[in-house]
Amino acid sequence: MGVVEDLHRAREAYERREWVAAYRELAGLDEAQLKAEDFAALATTAYLLGRRNDCVHALQRAYQASLGAGDRPAAVRAGYLLIWTLRQSGELAVANGWQARVARLLDETDEDVVERGYLCESAMIGHILEGEFAAASPLAPRVTDYGRRFGEPDLLALGLNAEGRMMIYSGRVADGLRLIDEALVGVMAGEVTPVSAGRVYCSTIEACQEVSDFGRAGAWTHALTTWCDAQPGLVAFTGQCATHRGQLLRLHGAYAAAVDELERAVDRYLAAGGDAALGLAHYERGETHRLRGGYDAAETAFASAAEHGHPTQPGRALLWLATGRLVAATAAVHRLLDERQDPVHRSQVLAAAVEVLVAAGEIDGAARLGEELCGFGEMFGCTGLQAAGQYAVAITELARGAASPALQAGRRAAAGWSQLSAPYEVARSQLLVGRALRLLGDEDSAVADLTAARKAFADLGAAPAEQEAATLLGEHQAPGGLSPREVEVLRLVATGKSNPEIAAELVLSEKTVARHLSNIFTKLGVGSRTSAAAFAYEHHLV
Numbered sequence: 174m175g176v177v178e179d180l181h182r183a184r185e186a187y188e189r190r191e192w193v194a195a196y197r198e199l200a201g202l203d204e205a206q207l208k209a210e211d212f213a214a215l216a217t218t219a220y221l222l223g224r225r226n227d228c229v230h231a232l233q234r235a236y237q238a239s240l241g242a243g244d245r246p247a248a249v250r251a252g253y254l255l256i257w258t259l260r261q262s263g264e265l266a267v268a269n270g271w272q273a274r275v276a277r278l279l280d281e282t283d284e285d286v287v288e289r290g291y292l293c294e295s296a297m298i299g300h301i302l303e304g305e306f307a308a309a310s311p312l313a314p315r316v317t318d319y320g321r322r323f324g325e326p327d328l329l330a331l332g333l334n335a336e337g338r339m340m341i342y343s344g345r346v347a348d349g350l351r352l353i354d355e356a357l358v359g360v361m362a363g364e365v366t367p368v369s370a371g372r373v374y375c376s377t378i379e380a381c382q383e384v385s386d387f388g389r390a391g392a393w394t395h396a397l398t399t400w401c402d403a404q405p406g407l408v409a410f411t412g413q414c415a416t417h418r419g420q421l422l423r424l425h426g427a428y429a430a431a432v433d434e435l436e437r438a439v440d441r442y443l444a445a446g447g448d449a450a451l452g453l454a455h456y457e458r459g460e461t462h463r464l465r466g467g468y469d470a471a472e473t474a475f476a477s478a479a480e481h482g483h484p485t486q487p488g489r490a491l492l493w494l495a496t497g498r499l500v501a502a503t504a505a506v507h508r509l510l511d512e513r514q515d516p517v518h519r520s521q522v523l524a525a526a527v528e529v530l531v532a533a534g535e536i537d538g539a540a541r542l543g544e545e546l547c548g549f550g551e552m553f554g555c556t557g558l559q560a561a562g563q564y565a566v567a568i569t570e571l572a573r574g575a576a577s578p579a580l581q582a583g584r585r586a587a588a589g590w591s592q593l594s595a596p597y598e599v600a601r602s603q604l605l606v607g608r609a610l611r612l613l614g615d616e617d618s619a620v621a622d623l624t625a626a627r628k629a630f631a632d633l634g635a636a637p638a639e640q641e642a643a644t645l646l647g648e649h650q651a652p653g654g655l656s657p658r659e660v661e662v663l664r665l666v667a668t669g670k671s672n673p674e675i676a677a678e679l680v681l682s683e684k685t686v687a688r689h690l691s692n693i694f695t696k697l698g699v700g701s702r703t704s705a706a707a708f709a710y711e712h713h714l715v
Contacts, residue, residue: 179198179201179202180198180202180206180207180211182198183195183198183199183202183211183214184211184214186198187199187214187217187218190367190404191405192218192221192222192404192405192406192407193222193405193406195214195218196215196218196219196222196224199211199214199218200215200219200227204234207234207238208238208242209235209238209239209242209244209247209251210235210247212231212232212234212235212238212251213231213232213235213247213250213251213254215227215231216228216229216231216232216251216254217366217368219231220258220368220409221367221368221404221406221407221408221409222406222407222408222409223408223409223444223445225258225261225262225445228258229255229258229259229262232251232252232254232255232258233251233255235247235248235251236248236251236255239251245278245279245281245282246286246287246288248275248278249275249278249279249288249291249292250288250291252271252274252275252278253275253291253292253294253295254368255268255271256268256271256272256275256295257295257298259271260298260299260302265302268299269299272292272295272296272299275295276292276296279292287319287323287325287328289319290315290316290318290319290320290323290325290328290332291319291328293312293315293316293319294312294316294331294332294335296312297309297312297313297316297335300312306339306342309335309339310339310343312335313332313335313336313338313339314332314336315332316328316331316332316335317329317332317335317336318332319332320332320333326359326364326365327365327366327369329356329359330356330357330359330360330364330365330369330370330373331356331369331373332356333353333355333356334352334353334356334373334376334377336349336352337349337350337351337353337355337356337380338353338376338380340352341380341383341384341517342515342516342517343515344515344516344517344552346384346516346517346552346553346554347553347554349380350380350381350384350386350389353376353377353380354377354389356373356377357374357377357393357396360373360374361396368409370400371400371409371410371413374393374396374397374400374410375397375410375413375414375417375450377393378390378393378397378413378417381393382417382420383517383518383521384517384520384553384555385520385553385555385556385557385558385561386553386555386556386557387421387424387555387556387593387595388556388593390417390420390421391421394414394417394418394421397410397413397414397417398414398418401414408441408444408445409445411441411445412438412439412440412441412442412444412445412450412451412454413438413450414438415434415435415437415438415441415454416434416435416438416450416453416454416457419431419432419434419435419438419454419457419458419461420457422434423460423461423464424593424594424595425594425595425596426595426596426597426633428461428464428465428633428634428635429634429688429691431457431461432458432461432462435454435455435457435458435461436458438454439451439454439455439458442454451481451483452477452478452479452480452481452482452483453478453483455474455475455477455478455481455483456474456475456478456483456484456485456488458470458474458477459471459472459473459475459478459485459488459489459492460488462474463488463491463492463495464597464633464635464637464638465634465636465692465695466635466636466637466654466695466696467695468492468495468496471488471492472489472492475488475489475492486505486506486509486522486525487505487509487521487522487525488525489505490502490505490506490525490529491525491528491529493505494528494529494532495637499529499532499533502529502532503529503530503533503535505529506522506525506526506529506530509522509526510522510526510542516549516552516553519545519549520546520549520553520558523542523543523545523546523549523561523565524546524561524564524565526539526542527542527543527546527565527568527569528568530542531568531569531572536569536572536573539565539568539569539572540566540569540570540573543562543565543566543568543569544566546558546561546562546565547559547562547563547565547566548562549562550562556589556592556593557589557590557593557595559589560585560586560588560589560590560592560593560595560598560602561586563582563583563585563589563602564582564583564586564598564601564602564605566578566579566582567579567580567582567583567586567602567605567606567609568605570582570609571605571608571609571612574612576609576610576612576613577609577613579605579608579609579612580606580609580610580613582605583602583603583605583606584602584606586598586602586605587599587602587603587606590602596629596632596633597629597630597633597635597638599629600625600626600629600630600633600635600638600642601626601638603622603623603625603626603629604622604626604638604642604645606622607619607620607621607622607623607626608645610622620646623642623645623646624642624646626638626642627639627642627643627646627656630642631656631658631659634688634691634692634695636654636692636695636696637654639654639656640654643656652708652712652714653693653696653697653708653712654696655693655696655697658679658689659689659692659693659696661679662675662679662686662689662690662693663693663705663706663708663709663714664709664714664715665678665679666693666702666705666706666709667705667706667709667710667714667715668715672686672687672690690702690705693705
């Protein structure tokens with residue numbers, strides 16, 4: 174009787190989505206007491222709690238138990254989940270073996286069962302992983318059709334999401350975004366099982382990031398965060414969630430918080446047994462360090478991204494440009510432009526390519542790319558891409574000495590980035606506006622824009638951009654690239670004052686003082702107040 178009660182309790186916990194309790198109860202039972210559906214439930218809880226090896230074992234047992242009971246459809250579903258889990262672990266050869274086994278099993282029945290839809294979705298993912306989008310594209314609507322005909326919410330959501338992403342890659346961005354939004358309706362209504370729900374959430378946000386639709390990405394990231402928080406003990410998908418939060422924090426200029434989130438994402442991925450998206454978290458860390466001027470940290474993060482199979486361009490090209498490796502940066506962007514021909518993936522490299530080619534003196538080529546980026550912005554209808562296009566126009570027009578069109582484009586870029594609450598990009602656009610105004614002879618207005626940009630960069634802790642603004646203003650730059658405010662803070666640190674005392678003297682919040690101190694440590698390459706004070710004395714700042 175005890176075993177029956179334990180099993181009943183485990184099944185109830187699973188239905189309530191109490192994953193920790195369900196896993197504990199199911200894992201504690203003798204496997205001989207479990208049916209195929211219990212092994213499937215154990216696999217789900219194990220996956221969600223980051224126990225991927227346990228998940229694989231449970232799915233294998235679910236497959237075997239289903240076959241033993243003569244339930245081929247259930248065996249196919251267990252095999253389908255096993256294939257997806259193995260792919261997540263990077264075990265593609267083993268996954269392909271299971272794909273063939275499950276397909277053969279399904280071939281043994283002549284019925285048009287819903288499981289054919291799941292195997293179709295699995296085949297589609299296999300093609301995508303191989304970069305065979307032409308083969309994957311026609312399978313997406315078939316998955317959606319199976320979901321609709323059989324009233325299967327998981328297949329419907331997965332199919333709509335896949336159809337949407339295929340449309341986006343073909344250039345029909347607005348139509349694709351509408352479909353991926355529709356796919357999440359069933360997810361948010363609680364109709365879709367947890368693993369499929371997490372997949373659809375993450376795929377949606379990734380698609381939004383790819384086309385620079387940051388407003389939509391922010392909305393769905395908030396929804397994913399709420400979904401994760403509602404499931405205590407959840408490990409799966411929390412790495413992706415933290416990565417997306419980190420991306421948005423970087424966009425909004427909260428660099429320290431972005432790095433914290435991205436490091437948390439790495440930890441969560443590792444806790445879940447690793448994930449192909451681990452490289453993305455490292456890449457985003459590299460981009461954040463680059464903006465702050467932490468070039469060694471950025472290179473280390475990009476190297477980690479490469480180790481996990483994630484592309485490190487165009488971020489690395491911009492890092493090379495910042496560190497004086499113009500030839501390497503130029504070669505990298507020319508290669509990227511040759512490789513990336515579809516609208517979505519090409520749009521992701523054009524802004525960086527324009528910046529590098531302008532620095533290399535290839536102005537006509539950069540201008541053509543800027544026009545192409547503007548075209549994609551209009552095609553996609555995404556504010557971030559439109560703003561990036563206007564920035565590209567402004568920087569190339571300035572390189573040609575055409576101040577008036579540069580001024581207009583720079584102002585449009587600043588307005589677009591302002592809509593997205595992207596302070597770094599707004600300030601970068603202000604720099605171009607200031608330069609254009611100076612060419613037009615309006616020095617007072619130029620100084621006002623350059624000064625505003627410099628203050629924004631200082632507040633953000635974006636040291637390289639702040640130094641550029643200071644140079645344009647003709648100001649003397651303090652040792653180590655410190656801003657005037659950072660010099661004030663450092664002087665007080667050198668006299669032994671605490672953060673609260675510094676805050677009181679400079680009429681700042683303690684949080685602002687702490688941020689300035691963090692920026693000082695980064696710029697000077699020191700790790701303590703004592704070392705920072707020593708730098709101040711060595712450079713006669715005190």
